[in-house]
Amino acid sequence: MRADARRNRARVLAAAEAVFQEAGAAATTEQIARRAGVGIGTVFRHFPTKSDLLHAIITDSLERLTVRVTELESHGDPATAFYDFFTELVRQAGEKHGVMALLAQTGEAPAVHKPIDAWRATVERLLARAQAAGAVRPDVGGDDVLALLLGLCQTAVTTGWDDTRCRAVLRVVFDGLAARH
Amino acid sequence: MRADARRNRARVLAAAEAVFQEAGAAATTEQIARRAGVGIGTVFRHFPTKSDLLHAIITDSLERLTVRVTELESHGDPATAFYDFFTELVRQAGEKHGVMALLAQTGEAPAVHKPIDAWRATVERLLARAQAAGAVRPDVGGDDVLALLLGLCQTAVTTGWDDTRCRAVLRVVFDGLAARH
Amino acid sequence: MRADARRNRARVLAAAEAVFQEAGAAATTEQIARRAGVGIGTVFRHFPTKSDLLHAIITDSLERLTVRVTELESHGDPATAFYDFFTELVRQAGEKHGVMALLAQTGEAPAVHKPIDAWRATVERLLARAQAAGAVRPDVGGDDVLALLLGLCQTAVTTGWDDTRCRAVLRVVFDGLAARH
Amino acid sequence: MRADARRNRARVLAAAEAVFQEAGAAATTEQIARRAGVGIGTVFRHFPTKSDLLHAIITDSLERLTVRVTELESHGDPATAFYDFFTELVRQAGEKHGVMALLAQTGEAPAVHKPIDAWRATVERLLARAQAAGAVRPDVGGDDVLALLLGLCQTAVTTGWDDTRCRAVLRVVFDGLAARH
DNA sequence: TATGAATGAGGGTTCATTCAT
DNA sequence: AATGAATGAACCCTCATTCAT
Secondary structure, three states: OHHHHHHHHHHHHHHHHHHHHHHHHHOOHHHHHHHHOOOHHHHHHHOOOHHHHHHHHHHHHHHHHHHHHHHHHHHOOHHHHHHHHHHHHHHHHHHHHHHHHHHHHOOOHHHHHHHHHHHHHHHHHHHHHHHHOOOOOOOOOHHHHHHHHHHHHHHHHHHOOOHHHHHHHHHHHHHHHHOOO | OHHHHHHHHHHHHHHHHHHHHHHHHHOOHHHHHHHHOOOHHHHHHHOOOHHHHHHHHHHHHHHHHHHHHHHHHHHOOHHHHHHHHHHHHHHHHHHHHHHHHHHHHOOOHHHHHHHHHHHHHHHHHHHHHHHHOOOOOOOOOHHHHHHHHHHHHHHHHHHOOOHHHHHHHHHHHHHHHHOOO | OHHHHHHHHHHHHHHHHHHHHHHHHHOOHHHHHHHHOOOHHHHHHHOOOHHHHHHHHHHHHHHHHHHHHHHHHHHOOHHHHHHHHHHHHHHHHHHHHHHHHHHHHOOOHHHHHHHHHHHHHHHHHHHHHHHHOOOOOOOOOHHHHHHHHHHHHHHHHHHOOOHHHHHHHHHHHHHHHHOOO | OHHHHHHHHHHHHHHHHHHHHHHHHHOOHHHHHHHHOOOHHHHHHHOOOHHHHHHHHHHHHHHHHHHHHHHHHHHOOHHHHHHHHHHHHHHHHHHHHHHHHHHHHOOOHHHHHHHHHHHHHHHHHHHHHHHHOOOOOOOOOHHHHHHHHHHHHHHHHHHOOOHHHHHHHHHHHHHHHHOOO
């Protein structure tokens, strides 16, 4: 029965991500339950609060991202790793629409600070290596990079960037990141 | 009593901006009324729909921005005008928190397309002049600039940038915008 | 100034009748004011309560009807007077739509009992004469006739009878009223 | 829990009928909930809109009436069936006060056209048989009969007829319906 | 006196959360 | 453990009524 429960938890999580993506911040718990193919009671058994669900989604996403960073680090040179990661993230941003909206709307942002901090460390390592390799100017900090990253992701998400727009914007930002004072 | 009414309308508008800023998109009409020091009926007399209120705030803000652009254009050289405007906007973004969030997440965006479009034209003129003066690379379009602008504003707003952060991020973006090939 | 006031009172009354007719029970006091071409404050100066307005409309209508009965009585024979009045009333019923609806919906019905009672006496006299002339069966009372009258008026109003329907239904009822035991 | 739900649905329906009857069209959803002994949310779970609730009551009532017609048809001769049905309906009308009022005054009528049409066919069959048996004059149509029926029901309902009044009015109408030439 | 802006109780409806099955 | 019906606080909005001008 533990196996069933775990599968349900995963299903709900996936459904929540999908529904937030489609319906935005207005997504209801019932929509999520329906999409997951479970009763609404089951959603609440696993995530006693909508906030918990949100928290879980974020944590989950960040964990996957951390794995991805590690992968990139081990496969390529620091510069490529850094820029590829950045690009990938902005491109994928579209998938996080509703979650971001909800985060912005509820006072939940503090609740996800911990997972974000964990992830931040990873990103900072990525940046440090790229800087050590001379691929990124030395006068930007991890927070600046994260700020840029978040900003572009949010807008990508909000205004629905296509590939051309992505490329154009990233070219500017990357040139800026690579610039010597 | 026309005078009173006008004063109240302004009060409500200001209160709405403030409350959206503090409470995010979840702000209640009642909170706004309370903050404005009027009854809830008064809010609805002036803005029959929450959406109308939102629309009014956006229009109002964009109008002020347009005025500002014109000012900058007439006082300085194209490069300074462009970069100052960009900077100013991102800095002020913090004051528009809730509104931006609302814009980004509700289905209300279409309702404000007209003021946004009007404003876009103004920004494009600013850019064109800066490019003609050689202060901005020629391979970025108005939409790219707006995308960057919106992205940074949103994040500034969402994550509460202070001045230092603003400066750091803008330095990177400006270097990117100024970069040759 | 008294003349202005009286004219306004009449205007409001007429507007109210018209608006109730068009908008039904959902008519707002503001619609009435607008239609009367006065401010909403003026409506309330003359009729401190919506209920008062309703009451005034009913009283007004019933007074006009009483006048009409007297006219018919003095001009024709009792049978014609009775049947013409009945016919006329049902035909005109369409004009009372909203008022009837409001009466039915609010608990105001008791408030108009007095004017109705006054009118009832008039109708009963009409009936008595028609019965004395042998034109209406003797075993129906004034209340029965009023009940029939009201029933047909209401339905005429509610379901929008045309002339053909009016005629067909009245033929049946008149035959019933004329029938010997 | 399907059983509980069904019981609650029925309770709400019954409560709604009762409350509409007492409070008229102005009946509040909360009054209904209170009367049904359930939370307001339950009312909305079963009838997502006040209009839906209305629709359900009408449909329900008409269905019961259709059943009753069929019963009468199979048990007695056409004349008795017709007149008994007519009598029964007007007598029961007192129990449908609010619903009739609602039907008569809101824009909801269109929503219940289908059940009404179905029922009309039934009544027309009843009439046709009574006419074939010579119990009803041949020059009245189904619509005329329905008009009379509705008118009497509405008034019965609006003005609270007792049995004596019912009998007196119906005697007149029945004589009219039976009249030759 | 006339005006119309301001008021706020109250209505319909939604949805996170609880709880009986 | 899973279900989904029940709950009710809270939301947006309306409109009769009041009151400052």
